Amino acid sequence: MSLKLRLTIMNFLQFFIWGAWLITIGGYWFQNKGWSGAEFGAIFSTMGIASIFMPAISGILADRFIGAEKLLGIFHLIGAVILCLLPEVASPSMFFVVMLINMIFYMPTISLSITVAYSALQKNDMDIVKVYPPIRVWGTVGFIVAMWTVSLLKIETSAAQFYVAAAASAFLGVYAFFLPKCNTNNEHTDKSMIEALGLDAFKLFKQRKMALFFIFSMLLGAALQLTNAYGDTFLHDFAKIDIYKDLLAVKYPAIIMSISQVSETLFILAIPFFLKRFGIKNVMLMSMFAWVLRFGLFAIGDPGDGLVWIIISCIVYGMAFDFFNISGSLYVESQTDEKIRASAQGLFMMMTNGFGAILGSSVSGVMIDYFYKDEQGHFLWSEIWLAFAIYSLVVAILFAITFKHKHDPKEVENFSH
Missing domain, CATH: 1.20.1250.20 (MFS general substrate transporter like domains)
Structure with missing residues (x-):
């Protein structure tokens, strides 16, 4: 399998996971559960909360301790388990907690997948500016395919959308371990914690x-x-x-x-x-x-x-x-x-x-x-x-x-x- 195809599959799955529930979770929340709008707003804030600190932390881990491709796999495997737990939640407050944990592990995978792609393309002496955009477009295609899948299966207001996302997350979690290896740097640096973050x-x-x-x-x-x-x-x-x-x-x-x-x-x-x-x-x-x-x-x-x-x-x-x-x-x-x-x-x-x-x-x-x-x-x-x-x-x-x-x-x- 060519490198471009391997990275294309990674990007497709990366955004398929998100597309399977991001746009349709409102239907599940209001049509199925009947919970309030204020509580729903809090659910959407979880990705914002996670985006404030997790990408920086995962970046440090990937740079110094564990390869980005392995960290990508670990995070997606954990995410698959958490997505399967969401339908079992019976209260909006607990749903917020579980979704926040899900976002803590999902949001940094966006930057990790970019790191994996850039690293692999550079090692193979490919022009990132020319080669990466056509690969990244398949991420958007994955998002669209996920939306169509959930809609055509008529599970937009059902908990089944989370199981679809979990299946894709589990597959990508395993697949990530077979992606090109990313190097880590364990050497001491003079960067302060402020600079590192x-x-x-x-x-x-x-x-x-x-x-x-x-x-x-x-x-x-x-x-x-x-x-x-x-x-x-x-x-x-x-x-x-x-x-x-x-x-x-x-x-x-x-x-x-x-x-x-x-x-x-x-x-x-x-x-x-x-x-x-x-x-x-x-x-x-x-x-x-x-x-x-x-x-x-x-x-x-x-x-x-x-x-x-x-x-x-x-x-x-x-x-x-x-x-x-x-x-x-x-x-x-x-x-x-x-x-x-x-x-x-x-x-x-x-x-x-x-x-x-x-x-x-x-x-x-x-x-x-x-x-x-x-x-x-x-x-x-x-x-x-x-x-x-x-x-x-x-x-x-x-x-x-x-x-x-x-x-x-x-x-x-x-x-x-």
Whole structure:
């Protein structure tokens, strides 16, 4: 089996595990368990909590003590066991604890899988910039296939989705031990604990421009959690309305939502053109206004005549997600010193997937419970999506006013070299 194929299988499984439950867990939570929105928001905050500290800790372990491929395997095997335990949980508080443990072991595997791929490609003298992206795309394909699998099996509101994820996690856990070996460095280093954990990048907050950038990264990270948490549940809720309950979008909402991931793969290809033509700040602004459209179109959409608005919203998602996350990482690359560049990228991820995820999931859950349910406890979806759209619009306007960055075409050219 070729190296590219081995790494492709790894990436496919890595994101298949996540796709099997991330978008559909809302259906399980609200349709099956009937637990509250505030408690559900806390569940989505677990990935943010885990993202704050676990990638750094796993990085130290992989660098110094145990090969990244072995650590990847161990974490996925543990994750498989934990995913099997989730359906046995009878209370929302215990579900939070078990999911947090699951995320503690899953979130660092994302960076570990990247480490395994980069290490293997470098050892085989392959051009990472050219070879890795086509391999990574199969991760998104895995996420989409998982969503379709769960939807076509009609287990979107069932605990069975966790068993599907657990099976994939167990398979990848074993498979990882047969991936190319990653070297460890047991030699003494002069790095302080702060440097080892990547915390030295926090000194970037002393620069007003970078501080603003990281704050807005957190606010955009919050928007991402809103769409992950409630998109599938939104479509499931139409099953309570007779004129919608038999429609395709209500029967297979995960398939409709998977258009977002398809769009994501396509917009990645458009980023170089947009960066060169409009500059990093304007591309990030496009992302923010795309979030406004993402939520605003959901507000006026429905599975019937309004399905076109939901589909357009899913297409817009590709721009909303890619244009900030990828352009943001390029901005960090261009603005930070080489000595702390890796730490700065880790800080960017911490603000978006860590603090941003916690902010978006916890606050939205509480607000929905208090302000966006009717007397019977039903979600007021149009108002919910409109509130999210207004939030995104305010963030976009504040970013446009406060964040100063002059476009330099040479800056974009430097990224390609």
